[in-house]
Amino acid sequence: MTAPMIDVARAALERFHDVQADDDGSLTFAHGGVLCVVQGTELEEGLPVLNLTCVVAWDLPVDEDPAKDVPTRVALGVGEGLFGTPRVVRGEAGWDVTLRYAFPAAGLTEGPMGTLLMLVVSSASSMRAELMAEQA
Incomplete structure (x- = not known):
């Protein structure tokens, strides 16, 4: 059951953000211009997983210059963090x-859950x- 994990994630995130609980059970919030959603799923019985998706940027210009090319910059580690797949x-x-x-979150309490979620969100930010600095 993913509902208890979502409840812990919500309590952890509310220490830092305004969190919206959606009708489908997901949580949405924003951090530093990054829109985020947390969803729970059970991959199989006994393996509940939380998925955090952060929309980092959208409609960035296409540029042929490799130094400004978004896919190249992301592949080379722009905003490099330890958690998350760009x-x-x-x-x-x-x-x-x-x-x-995405991570198995069963058993995580509010403190560790908040730390883990904020590490990912901070990487996204x-x-x-x-x-965005390139766009300015």
């Missing part, structure tokens, strides 16, 4: 960047800051 997708108006981290 993804770059070409949208209609440019590059969209997300950071995703660092990535956004570096990508």
Whole structure:
């Protein structure tokens, strides 16, 4: 059952952010311009997992210069963090960047859950800051 993990995640995140609990059980919040959602799922009986997805940036310009090319910069470690997998997708108006981290969270209390979630969110914010600095 993922509901207890979502409850712990919500309590942990509310120490730092305004959190919206959605009808589907997911949690949404923003950190430093990064939009985030936490969802719970049970991969199989006894293996509940939380998934944190951060929308780092969207509609970033396409640039042929490798020093400014978004996929290249992300691949080379822009906003490098220890937690999360970045993804770059070409949208209609440019590059969209997300950071995703999934982990088994059963048994985590509010303190450790908050630390883990904030490590991922901080990585996403660092990535956004570096990508957006180029746009300024």
